[in-house]
Amino acid sequence: MNTDIFTAHESNVRRYGPSFPTVFTKALGATIWDETGKPFIDFLVGSGALNYGHNNPTIMAPAIEYLAGGNILLSLDMYTAAKRDFIEAFVDGILKPRGLSYKIQFPGPTGTNANEAALALARKYTGRSSVMAFTNAYHGMSLGSLAVSGSASTRELGGVARHDVIRVPYDGYANQAFDSAIYIDVVLGDPGSGIEKPAAIILETIQAEGGMNTASAAWLTEIQRICRKHDVVLIVDDIQAGSGRTGDFFSFEFAKIEPDIVCLSKSLSGSGNPLSIVLIRPDMDIWKPGEHSGTFRGNNLAFTTAGAMCKMWSERQFTAGVERTATNLQRHLDHLVAKFPKCIEQKRGRGLMTGLKCRSQAVVGRVHDLAFENGLLIESSGPNRDVIKVLPPITISDDELDHGIAILDHALKEQANGG
Numbered sequence: 001m002n003t004d005i006f007t008a009h010e011s012n013v014r015r016y017g018p019s020f021p022t023v024f025t026k027a028l029g030a031t032i033w034d035e036t037g038k039p040f041i042d043f044l045v046g047s048g049a050l051n052y053g054h055n056n057p058t059i060m061a062p063a064i065e066y067l068a069g070g071n072i073l074l075s076l077d078m079y080t081a082a083k084r085d086f087i088e089a090f091v092d093g094i095l096k097p098r099g100l101s102y103k104i105q106f107p108g109p110t111g112t113n114a115n116e117a118a119l120a121l122a123r124k125y126t127g128r129s130s131v132m133a134f135t136n137a138y139h140g141m142s143l144g145s146l147a148v149s150g151s152a153s154t155r156e157l158g159g160v161a162r163h164d165v166i167r168v169p170y171d172g173y174a175n176q177a178f179d180s181a182i183y184i185d186v187v188l189g190d191p192g193s194g195i196e197k198p199a200a201i202i203l204e205t206i207q208a209e210g211g212m213n214t215a216s217a218a219w220l221t222e223i224q225r226i227c228r229k230h231d232v233v234l235i236v237d238d239i240q241a242g243s244g245r246t247g248d249f250f251s252f253e254f255a256k257i258e259p260d261i262v263c264l265s266k267s268l269s270g271s272g273n274p275l276s277i278v279l280i281r282p283d284m285d286i287w288k289p290g291e292h293s294g295t296f297r298g299n300n301l302a303f304t305t306a307g308a309m310c311k312m313w314s315e316r317q318f319t320a321g322v323e324r325t326a327t328n329l330q331r332h333l334d335h336l337v338a339k340f341p342k343c344i345e346q347k348r349g350r351g352l353m354t355g356l357k358c359r360s361q362a363v364v365g366r367v368h369d370l371a372f373e374n375g376l377l378i379e380s381s382g383p384n385r386d387v388i389k390v391l392p393p394i395t396i397s398d399d400e401l402d403h404g405i406a407i408l409d410h411a412l413k414e415q416a417n418g419g
């Protein structure tokens, strides 16, 4: 396998290339192939950007037609038919059935673009400068998003000071007995706490990069109540946990909360094409025309595939399939936890957003390499990189899921034997 060109010319910043040292070419569903034709089951799915699998035929068919038809691809934020179709599909297929009514902002195409827009809007709306963010949060790589992220290496990046962030413990951070929602409520209500009232609280319902930590429904409900009580904007960064990953379209549906602002990206286009939106409580949409901008706000190919993805959520067969796959995945992981107590500490996550907290980073490193050799792509997360992220496509077939889990099982066994 010739990877010389990458070694010679690509920056040292590359990470996944060296960790999966082969050259990939084709992909379909949960399987991707390298140049030699070797198949790999993909439990990495573009870090959550390919929830609907690679080249999902239902999603790609309208895109192929769109491309072949000479239709407009880039349109800034002009009105296009593709964008109209997407908004219609999103409102009718996703928002309305869930009783939600948000205004939709199209920022630049990346997740961090959406978070920056959300933070800017919350600061503008409240006139306050600071934001409350959680331990082990990950919100992206631009300065505003970096500031609210938790990891030390991430926060130090760029070498400039990060102001206006109040760090608070996530649900279950210290221990299960310490309720950080109570703490937040108290400090916001106490003029002697030394903590100023923030513009917003930004959170992930599951911290994927932070180690697949989950927030409970009760805690999320409490945080929403506290935000409303203290007049603070609640921003849910649903960039990785949303767009179907937990088994529901939004990751917060199980808690029955309605955030003021929701950020979506990663799997939103359904195809791996970059697309982001910021959902805004209608009375908070105080942007002036053109006040927030970005060249790539009009990715019409992504609108086309995103529209097809939204329509899938109205099909009973699709949602039932996702539900069943989530149950199967959880059962598989329970089995692995029971079988390998020396390697695995606990199962983490919810729905199809899952992880295995292992006893050490070394275990995860060996399992990663053995899995790769045997045809499975996984990645690690957490501040100590000791969590195996298990993110199969939510549309994965039973055969592919069984096969991927079997490779993981085998890798866990081999690593325990010192392999």
Ligand SMILES: *Cc1c(COP(=O)(O)O)cnc(C)c1O
Pocket (backbone or CB within 6 Å): 109, 110, 111, 112, 113, 115, 138, 139, 140, 141, 204, 208, 209, 237, 238, 239, 240, 241, 265, 266
């Ligand atoms: C990936 C991710 C981001 C950043 O998205 P980019 O497209 O990489 O800018 C932000 N928040 C969460 C929760 C993410 O998983």
